[in-house]
Amino acid sequence: MAKYIIKRIAMAIVTIFAVATVTFFVMNMVPGGPFMAEKAISPQAQAALNEKYGLDKPLSVQYTTYMKDILHGNLGLSVKQRGRTVNMIIGTKFPVSARIGGMAILAAVMIGVPLGSIAAFKRGTMIDNIIIVFSTCGIAVPSFVVCTILMYILSLKLGLLPTYGLGSWKNYIMPVMALALYPSSYISRLMRSSMLDVMGQDYMRTARAKGLSQLVSIFKHALRNAILPVVTYLGPLLAYTVTGSFIVEKIFTIPGLGSEFIGSITGRDYPLIMGTTIFLATLMVIMNVLVDVAYKFIDPRINLK
Amino acid sequence: MSEYLVNIENERLSFFTPAGEVKALNDVSLHLREGEVLGIVGESGSGKSVTAYSLMGLTAFPGRLIGGSLQFNGHQIEKMTEKEMRKIRGNEISIIFQDPMTSLNPVYTIGNQITEVVMLHTSKNKQQATERARELLTLVGINEPQKRLNQYPHELSGGMRQRVMIAIALACEPKLLIADEPTTALDVTIQAQILELMMELKEKLGMAIIMITHDLGVVANMCDRIAVMYAGKVVEYGNTDDIFYNPSHEYTKGLIRSIPKLTEKEHNKLIPIEGSPVDMLNPPAGCPFAPRCRACMKICLREMPEYTDITDIHYSACWLLQKEEFERQLSQKGDA
Amino acid sequence: MPKNKLSVQLNVEDFLPASDAERESLTVMRKSVGFWKDGIRRLKKNKISMISLVVILLVFILSFIVPQLYPYSYEQQIRGSENLAPMHYSQKEITAMDSGESVFPHILGTDNLGRDYAIRVMMGSRVSLTVGLVASAIILLIGSLYGSIAGFFGGWVDMIMMRIVDMIYTVPDILIIVLLSVAFDQPLKALAQRPGFQWIQLIGVNLISIFVVFALLYWVGMARIVRSQILILKEQEYVTAARALGASSGHIIKKHLLTNCIGTLIVTTTLQIPSSIFTESFLSFLGLGVAAPMPSLGSLASAALNGLQSYPHRLFAPALMISVIILSFNLLGDGLRDAFDPKLKD
Numbered sequence: 001m002a003k004y005i006i007k008r009i010a011m012a013i014v015t016i017f018a019v020a021t022v023t024f025f026v027m028n029m030v031p032g033g034p035f036m037a038e039k040a041i042s043p044q045a046q047a048a049l050n051e052k053y054g055l056d057k058p059l060s061v062q063y064t065t066y067m068k069d070i071l072h073g074n075l076g077l078s079v080k081q082r083g084r085t086v087n088m089i090i091g092t093k094f095p096v097s098a099r100i101g102g103m104a105i106l107a108a109v110m111i112g113v114p115l116g117s118i119a120a121f122k123r124g125t126m127i128d129n130i131i132i133v134f135s136t137c138g139i140a141v142p143s144f145v146v147c148t149i150l151m152y153i154l155s156l157k158l159g160l161l162p163t164y165g166l167g168s169w170k171n172y173i174m175p176v177m178a179l180a181l182y183p184s185s186y187i188s189r190l191m192r193s194s195m196l197d198v199m200g201q202d203y204m205r206t207a208r209a210k211g212l213s214q215l216v217s218i219f220k221h222a223l224r225n226a227i228l229p230v231v232t233y234l235g236p237l238l239a240y241t242v243t244g245s246f247i248v249e250k251i252f253t254i255p256g257l258g259s260e261f262i263g264s265i266t267g268r269d270y271p272l273i274m275g276t277t278i279f280l281a282t283l284m285v286i287m288n289v290l291v292d293v294a295y296k297f298i299d300p301r302i303n304l305k
Numbered sequence: 306m307s308e309y310l311v312n313i314e315n316e317r318l319s320f321f322t323p324a325g326e327v328k329a330l331n332d333v334s335l336h337l338r339e340g341e342v343l344g345i346v347g348e349s350g351s352g353k354s355v356t357a358y359s360l361m362g363l364t365a366f367p368g369r370l371i372g373g374s375l376q377f378n379g380h381q382i383e384k385m386t387e388k389e390m391r392k393i394r395g396n397e398i399s400i401i402f403q404d405p406m407t408s409l410n411p412v413y414t415i416g417n418q419i420t421e422v423v424m425l426h427t428s429k430n431k432q433q434a435t436e437r438a439r440e441l442l443t444l445v446g447i448n449e450p451q452k453r454l455n456q457y458p459h460e461l462s463g464g465m466r467q468r469v470m471i472a473i474a475l476a477c478e479p480k481l482l483i484a485d486e487p488t489t490a491l492d493v494t495i496q497a498q499i500l501e502l503m504m505e506l507k508e509k510l511g512m513a514i515i516m517i518t519h520d521l522g523v524v525a526n527m528c529d530r531i532a533v534m535y536a537g538k539v540v541e542y543g544n545t546d547d548i549f550y551n552p553s554h555e556y557t558k559g560l561i562r563s564i565p566k567l568t569e570k571e572h573n574k575l576i577p578i579e580g581s582p583v584d585m586l587n588p589p590a591g592c593p594f595a596p597r598c599r600a601c602m603k604i605c606l607r608e609m610p611e612y613t614d615i616t617d618i619h620y621s622a623c624w625l626l627q628k629e630e631f632e633r634q635l636s637q638k639g640d641a
Numbered sequence: 642m643p644k645n646k647l648s649v650q651l652n653v654e655d656f657l658p659a660s661d662a663e664r665e666s667l668t669v670m671r672k673s674v675g676f677w678k679d680g681i682r683r684l685k686k687n688k689i690s691m692i693s694l695v696v697i698l699l700v701f702i703l704s705f706i707v708p709q710l711y712p713y714s715y716e717q718q719i720r721g722s723e724n725l726a727p728m729h730y731s732q733k734e735i736t737a738m739d740s741g742e743s744v745f746p747h748i749l750g751t752d753n754l755g756r757d758y759a760i761r762v763m764m765g766s767r768v769s770l771t772v773g774l775v776a777s778a779i780i781l782l783i784g785s786l787y788g789s790i791a792g793f794f795g796g797w798v799d800m801i802m803m804r805i806v807d808m809i810y811t812v813p814d815i816l817i818i819v820l821l822s823v824a825f826d827q828p829l830k831a832l833a834q835r836p837g838f839q840w841i842q843l844i845g846v847n848l849i850s851i852f853v854v855f856a857l858l859y860w861v862g863m864a865r866i867v868r869s870q871i872l873i874l875k876e877q878e879y880v881t882a883a884r885a886l887g888a889s890s891g892h893i894i895k896k897h898l899l900t901n902c903i904g905t906l907i908v909t910t911t912l913q914i915p916s917s918i919f920t921e922s923f924l925s926f927l928g929l930g931v932a933a934p935m936p937s938l939g940s941l942a943s944a945a946l947n948g949l950q951s952y953p954h955r956l957f958a959p960a961l962m963i964s965v966i967i968l969s970f971n972l973l974g975d976g977l978r979d980a981f982d983p984k985l986k987d
Contacts, residue, residue, distance in 0.1 A: 015808045022817070026824045136975075140968035142919055144926045144942055145960040148949065156950055202407040208363060209402075210422040210473065211394035224412050239814075246927060251946065262927060265819055277820060300457045301411050602656050628656045 008292055012285045019281040023274050024066055070278065086275035089260060094279075096166065097249065097256035101241040103176045108183035108237065113230060115184075116191025120199065121218065131188060138185025143244050147178040147251040164253035175248045182244070183237050187230055194226040201225070224298065231295050235288040242280055309376070310480060310513050311337040311360065316373030318352075318359055327585045329355045329368065331537040337530070339480065342507065342514045344524035344545075346560070347534035350582050353517045356534075357483045361398055362390040378480055396426040399474035403486040405466035409458040415442075416454030419473055426477045441472040446502055464495035468502070475506060482507075483515045488523065500527060521564055525549060530618075533557045536583040536593035543619030553621035555598045592624065600625055680904070683980040690976025693969040700966055704767040712745040713757035715764040716934040725751040727758075727954055749958055752944075756934075762958045765936040769963060772848065772937075773918035776855045780917070781910050783856060784863025791864070792871025803868070806861045814858050814920075822850040822929045847929045851921060859917070866909055870902045904981045912974035915967040922963055938963040 119131040154174060155163045161170050198204065199222055207217040245258035253259075257276065264272040318330040330352045337343045345353040358364055360375055360382060375382035378397055382390075402408045409418060419441060420434035429437060435454065442450035445468040458466060467487060474482055484503065488496035504527060507514055516527055524531055524545065531548045533541040533556065541554040552558045559578040580597030589595065595605040605624050613626035684690055708715075722731040727750040734744045749758035791802040829849060924930045925939025938959040945955035 011804075011807070018808065023820060026820050136971065137964075137968065140915070140971050141964045142922055142926075142939075142960075142967070144923065144939070145964055148942065148946060148956050148960065152949060152953060152956070202402060202404060203410040205363065206402065206408045206470075206473075207410070209361065209394055209400045211391045211396060211425055212421075213391060221410050221413075225410070243814075243923075247923065250927070261819075265822075266928070273820070299412055301459050600658070602658055604656060624656070631656065 004296060005289075005293055008289045012289050015285050016278070016282050019285075020067065020070055020278050021063075023277050024063055086272050089272060090257060090276065090279055093255060093257040093260045096254065097242075097245050097258055100172065100175050100179065100248070100254070100256065101238075101245055103172065104179035104244075105183065105234075105237060105241055107176060107180040108187055109230070111180070111184040112187025113191050113227070116188040117195050117218070117223070117226070119188070119192045120195030123196065131192070135185040135188040135192075138181050139189070141181070143178060143182060144247045144251065146181050147174070147248055150174050150178055151251065166254060171252075171254075175252050175254060178251075179241060179244050179248050183240060187233065187237075190229050190233060191226065194229045195222060198222045198226040228295065228299055231291060231298060235284070235291045238287045239284050242284065308338060309336045310339045310341075310378055311335065311343075311515070312374075312376040313356070313360070314374045314376075316356065316359065316375060317371050318355060318364065318368060318373075319371055320368045322367055325586045328588055329537050329585065330359070331588070333373070333534070333537065333539055335532055335539060335542075337481075337513055337515065339513055340507070340511050341530065342516060342528045344516045344518065344528035344531045345534060346518060346521060346524055346531060348519055348582060350536075350585060351534040352537040353534050354485050355537075357400065357485060357515055357517055361394055361400060361483070362387070363394075363400075392426075395422045395474075395479075396477045397479050398481045398483070399477075399479040400483040400485060401467070401470045401474050401487050404490045405463055405470050406458075406490070408470055409466060411458055414455055414457055415461070415469055419454075419469070419476060422473055422476045437476065438472075441476055442469070444475070444506070445469070445472045446498075447472075463491050464498065467491060467495075467499055471499075471502065471506070475510065475512075478510055479512060481513045481515065483517070485517045486519070487516075489518070489520070496523075503527070521549075521560060533560070536585065536588060538593065538622065540594065540623070541619075541621040543615070547616065547619040551615075551619070553615055553619070553626065554594075554623050555600055555625075556594050557621075559597075592622075602628070680981040684976055687976045687980065689972050690980070693972040693976065696965065696969040697973065700766065700962075700969070701770070703763055704770055708760060708763050708767065711760050711763070713747075713760045715756065715761045715936060717756060719751065719755040719757070722747070722751050722755040724753055724952070726952075749954060750952070752955065753948075758955065758958065761936045761941060762938070762962060765938040765941050765959055766962050766966070768931055768935060768937045769918050769921055769939075769966065772851070772921040773914045773966075776852065776859070776917035776921070777910050777913045779852065779856050780860045780863050780913055781906065784860035785867045785906065787860065788864035788867030789871055792868040792875070795872075795875075799868075806864055809858055809861050814854065817858060818851060818854040818920075818924060819927075819929065821854055822847050822924075825850045825853070847924070848931050851924060851930070855917065855920075859920075863909060863913070866905060867902070870905055874902070908974060908978045908981065911970060911977055915970040915974075918963070918967055918970075 115131050115135070119128045122128050151163055151174065154161045161174055162168075165171055199218075204217060204221060207221045208214075212220075242258070245256060246262055247258075248254070249256045249259035250262060257280075261273070261276045261280075263269075264276065313333060313335045316330050316333045317328075320327040320329055333352065333356055335343070335345075335356065345356065347353045355364070355368070359368075359370060360377060362382060362385070364370065370383055373383070378393075380389075380393065409415075416435060416438055419438040420431065423429055423434040423437050424431070427434075438454060439450045442453055447453055447465060447468050453461070453465075453469075458469075461469065470487075482503075487503070488499050491499065500523065503514065506512075514527075516524060518524060528545055531543065531545055532539050533548065533554065535556050541548065541552070541557045543551075548557060549561065552561055556578070559576075562576050563578060578597060583589070583593050589606070591604070591606045591608050592598070592610050595601045598605065602624055608624075610622045610624045610627070612620050612622050613630070614620045615626070713719075719731075721733040725731060725747050727748060728746055729750065730738070730744065730746070738744050747757050747759065749762060752758055752761065787802065787806075791799045826847075921930060922937065922939030922942075925937040926943045928940070928943065930940055931937045941959040942956055942963075945952065945959070949956055
């Protein structure tokens with residue numbers, strides 16, 4: 001087990017390293033550097049700026065400096081937001097996104113798992129069909145469509161919820177709903193097929209032969225086996241939530257890391273783009289490692305080399 | 306009431322599938338006394354497993370019992386509620402399945418899976434149940450029981466897993482153990498061990514066994530009585546000696562004939578039973594074995610044969626027996 | 642149980658031996674069907690899949706054929722007809738109609754530049770479909786190639802290739818797409834000025850970045866599936882070889898390849914299409930898709946956000962369209978998978 005964890009961490013580090021490298025070189029493919037979009041500035045000012053941001057040194061030196069900085073957790077200075085480091089920006093914006101994202105993931109699991117299980121249990125009945133229909137639609141509708149429809153109905157037409165900002169708890173409802181729709185539908189379908197699979201297994205028959213009730217069999221024997229694919233999905237789920245946040249934050253005007261990232265793209269704030277990319281990538285890689293380890297705890301069979 | 310531990314009379318069971326009604330059991334009758342070993346022999350689809358499962362109320366959806374009386378240990382099974390059935394499953398009547406690899410839950414330890422059934426049917430606490438689990442593992446011949454309790458199914462070999470299944474089945478000292486092809490998935494040498502173990506335990510605990518198999522070699526050694534099933538009917542029933550030395554039904558004869566003998570000369574061909582199994586969606590009107598029977602008569606195609614006693618234990622469902630009787634009556638009439 | 646008293650009347654003829662013909666008449670064999678015929682038959686029975694197929698065909702007609710016949714084009718700005726509600730006419734158009742000209746109605750009104758919205762939605766749909774199909778084709782090609790090589794050669798080749806796949810899998814795709822779009826922006830714009838590369842302007846720099854990223858990242862799922870299929874086939878290959886069938890093993894591989902692999906590939910690709918369309922619309926919504934004035938369902942929806950209160954139809958039309966497209970492909974893919982899954986045989 002320990003060997004496995006070490007291997008996974010090692011691979012994670014390599015991946016993050018690769019992502020950082022790719023990010024760096026891609027950003028430097030852009031001709032002219034970060035100040036191109038600015039109004040014409042004097043060569044001296046340009047040189048001064050270049051020196052401040054270390055852009056006058058050869059690429060290889062820039063690269064090593066950057067990598068060293070990352071290792072120390074320093075993601076550099078924002079170019080557009082003078083005086084603020086990337087770390088600061090991420091530090092203030094990320095918790096906002098994390099809160100919404102976290103709630104969405106929690107909601108998705110807490111809705112998807114029971115619904116999928118019920119659908120499997122009541123296979124072929126009306127309940128099952130309803131759940132299938134809703135979850136199939138849920139994975140087909142793109143998040144921006146969901147967001148805008150929700151906003152239109154709940155905000156503009158019914159006036160129940162505010163359209164932007166994070167004033168009160170009410171502001172959280174629509175973003176979380178919008179973000180959680182796709183994953184909860186996906187998990188519901190996943191759980192259903194996984195449960196159906198498990199319920200047909202021989203050990204379920206053994207459980208009944210022992211005299212266990214349906215309820216106990218399901219909760220004790222079936223669930224733990226059936227939940228495995230859902231655990232595997234948690235990694236991609238996080239990735240989805242991160243990218244989904246871009247849209248949700250844009251539409252509902254939420255000051256989170258997602259909208260910050262989008263803003264940095266249009267504003268060509270390269271250090272911020274790079275810093276955010278590396279931060280998010282690291283987050284996802286770590287999450288994947290955690291998920292893999294958790295999986296091994298639940299299922300003792302998995303013997304990954 | 307009953308000298309019998311198990312008394313199944315005229316059981317009829319069908320599976321209501323989208324493709325139609327599959328008549329899995331078509332008037333099946335069986336009985337068994339305490340401490341006896343009954344072997345149910347037949348090919349896939351003959352209904353042998355279905356019969357056993359129905360006795361435990363484990364008939365899989367979309368199957369349904371549509372007629373007959375199932376008596377076990379004083380209970381009337383077909384009339385019992387699910388709650389009542391749960392009390393006797395794993396307790397008075399147990400079953401071990403064919404594939405030990407998939408019959409144990411892979412995510413729980415062996416100990417967990419044994420103590421589960423102990424704590425379900427007795428008032429033992431966790432500690433006592435674990436102690437009992439250890440006892441059981443020793444009983445079924447597993448060494449280092451303490452170590453095994455904490456292991457997972459995938460860490461054990463096939464033979465050991467089947468022993469664990471037996472341990473689980475015997476945990477509450479049932480009166481009847483149903484063994485559904487318990488050795489089919491195992492190596493031949495392990496097979497012998499498991500069967501020996503079962504006989505030992507039967508003697509020790511005084512329980513009855515229903516042994517379901519397609520392997521005549523297994524029944525020859527173990528069983529007191531044998532029921533031969535074909536297409537959802539018991540076509541022949543008798544003592545082991547009756548069946549092996551005096552088989553009556555053509556199907557039984559065919560089964561015995563098809564066993565390769567050690568003493569056979571090399572160049573002799575194996576003798577299979579011709580034809581293929583019955584389509585249970587559209588079973589024929591007469592005797593289900595008729596198309597494959599070399600002694601098939603016109604009546605066999607029309608009418609389901611009725612049971613004819615050969616001795617007071619041995620009986621068979623075949624028109625050939627009736628033919629003899631009929632001819633005898635004819636000649637008697639002729640005399641008169 | 643055993644009775645000796647018979648419930649049936651018998652006579653002598655009953656006990657005559659039955660002829661072979663009589664016996665044969667009773668054995669009814671279930672018809673065996675070929676794999677493809679069986680699968681297609683089951684697909685046809687699946688009403689939802691059939692409806693989805695029809696819907697997809699309709700969408701295709703709407704996206705590719707109808708625009709060719711439509712009186713308006715997507716970039717055509719009609720002065721005086723800005724911000725018309727659906728089925729309304731501008732003053733100019735009313736005057737024209739009064740004087741006898743026939744003016745085709747704006748079924749979905751116009752946008753703020755006087756462009757007919759219906760045709761823009763149809764063109765947007767065309768763009769989304771094209772991107773989805775082309776991207777899926779790229780994924781299919783690269784994925785199958787990569788997966789086949791890894792699976793076929795096995796050993797350390799396989800191991801290295803799969804490690805790379807694992808790493809790519811963990812990389813967050815959207816981030817890379819965004820990065821690449823930003824990075825390619827300038828260089829591709831410069832390239833587009835050069836002769837022979839004008840088409841870049843038409844499609845848009847962003848779209849090319851999307852295709853590049855699809856080619857770089859999204860094929861990994863397909864590669865894994867193809868690889869596992871090849872591995873299964875290899876098992877069968879060895880078995881066949883062991884039976885020393887010689888030359889016919891090649892024939893058998895081809896036969897098995899066709900049935901197993903292609904079935905899975907069709908299903909996977911069909912399910913990949915809506916996923917690609919989803920990604921494209923997502924990026925377009927963020928402003929990283931096709932260049933204006935060419936519309937994409939995502940960019941149309943994004944633009945409609947501002948006027949949501951006054952012109953809700955501008956959002957709902959593309960939103961509905963894209964949901965329908967994605968849903969139909971998903972349902973069709975599900976149907977295909979159920980139809981060709983041998984485990985579900987009746």
